[in-house]
Amino acid sequence: MTTEHYILNLNPQAESSWDRCVLRNPLTGERSNLEAAIAKAVGDRAGSYLINVNIDVRVLQSGEPSLTVKNTVELPKLGNIKQKNNRLLAS
Structure with missing residues (x-):
């Protein structure tokens, strides 16, 4: 008999189903x-068991x-950006 140790990570909110329950x-x-x-x-012998x-x-x-x-950041449109004193300003 062999004893194995694993880290179990349960994440019901994971986007992918294969990441919701992971043994590592x-x-x-x-x-x-x-x-x-x-x-x-x-014994790694061929056959069905x-x-x-x-x-x-x-x-x-x-x-x-x-x-x-997750954060959402709204950026100004490129057409509304002006440069003043080497600084970019959104109007």
């Missing part, structure tokens, strides 16, 4: 490859979600 290796930051771990467990996978999850540490804020 805590050392490399790479996404988990559970299929490779299971293949290793059966009916397998039983037990998942025992223990939260070792948790953190608050990071907030992403």
